[in-house]
Amino acid sequence: MAYGTINVDTLTASTGVLATQNGMTGIAKAWVVFVGSTAVVNGSFNVSSVTRNSLGNYTINFTTAMSNANYSGSIAASYYATGVPCTIGEIYTGTRTTSAYQIGLQTYNSSAYTDSPFVSVSIFGA
Numbered sequence: 001m002a003y004g005t006i007n008v009d010t011l012t013a014s015t016g017v018l019a020t021q022n023g024m025t026g027i028a029k030a031w032v033v034f035v036g037s038t039a040v041v042n043g044s045f046n047v048s049s050v051t052r053n054s055l056g057n058y059t060i061n062f063t064t065a066m067s068n069a070n071y072s073g074s075i076a077a078s079y080y081a082t083g084v085p086c087t088i089g090e091i092y093t094g095t096r097t098t099s100a101y102q103i104g105l106q107t108y109n110s111s112a113y114t115d116s117p118f119v120s121v122s123i124f125g126a
Helices: none
Strands: 028-034 041-045 045-052 057-062 070-080 084-096 100-107 118-124
Touching: 028 045, 028 057, 041 045, 041 118, 070 100, 100 118
Parallel strands: none
Antiparallel strands: 028 041, 028 118, 045 057, 057 100, 070 084, 070 118, 084 100
């Protein structure tokens, strides 16, 4: 029996995460960039919508569910206070299910929740 290399341009499945995503391990299973005050999505992959629950609190809804709720979320956000750029200080994760991921944003200098003009979330998992 000979062993060699298999090259595949497209790998598809009729259901599940592989139906909408590349089957490779270590790549983002979902990502989204949105405006915090309106939850308007500027770009996404495997995200059906973003819900603004309240000031600085959002739920990212997946198009295709994750295989389990043990995924990793990476969050980046920007904030401008009185024209001075600064970073979001505390970012927390709330409810995490196979179909949605809840996050919250607080300013770096207080415990007040805030909407960010730019929020970026990437999800990695099995």
